[in-house]
Amino acid sequence: MKTLFAAVFAFIAFQAVAQDATQNFYHNVVFRDFNETNKAKVVKALDQIVAVVESAEFRDTVLNFKNNKGQTAFLENNGFSNEEIYQQILDGAEKLRPTPDRTMDMDITWYYSWRSTVGYTYANSPRIWVNSKFYSKYDTASISRNLFHEWTHKLGFGHESGTKNRPWTVPYGLGAKMEELVRKRMK
Ligand SMILES: [Ca+2]
Ligand SMILES: [Zn+2]
Incomplete structure (x- = not known):
């Protein structure tokens, strides 16, 4: 009985460690108006984002991010420190899906416009x-x-503030860092 208990316990402990070592962050995506080729392109990018978010380099990038005044902080940070922003990213609790599920939930629509907007969203829509x-x-x-x-x-x-502040906001600042880190991983 003792042996069986020890074996079961060891198995559970091993599972926990194995899970921890493999994946801590996920993506979950709904595609609208995509063909299979374009879905595959986006999934490839999401896989890279997940791998970067799980990396120590990304953690250091967020924790050490400096704004244009040399402060270790983002502009328009909603009152949150770099540590808190890093934790919010790992939690993956979107405003409209507020359960911390360590998942980047995405609902993406493919469209065409000749204008210069690459992508957009609304605060009241997922x-x-x-x-x-x-x-x-x-x-x-x-x-x-x-x-x-x-x-x-x-x-x-x-x-929201002027375009000159954009590089130090969370969306622009970390968007640029994400590209840099993905590029590095894919070399
Ligand atoms: Ca989520
Ligand atoms: Zn934006």
Whole structure:
């Protein structure tokens, strides 16, 4: 009896460690108006984002992010420190799906416009729209940048102030870092 208990316990302990070592963050996506090729492109980018979010390098990038005044903080950070923002990303609790599920939940619509908008979303909708004019030409790292930008909007981060502040906001700042880290991983 004692042996069986020890064996079961060891098995559970092993499972917990194995899970921890493999994956801590996930994506879950609904596609609208996509063909199979474009779905595959976006899934590839989401897989890369998940791998980057799980990395120590991403943690350091968020924790050490500096704004244009040299402070270790984002602009338009909703009053949150870099540590808190990092935790919110890991929690994956979108404003409209507030359960912390460690999952990047995405509902993406493919559309075409000749205009210069790459992607957009609304605060009151879980959906994001991506412009095929850009997405059909983008590589995985560029798609990762835009998807991560849009997803941080779903966490409640914005860029309301002037365009000159954009590089230090969460959507633009971490979108750019995401592209950089994905590019590095894919080399
Ligand atoms: Ca989620
Ligand atoms: Zn935006």
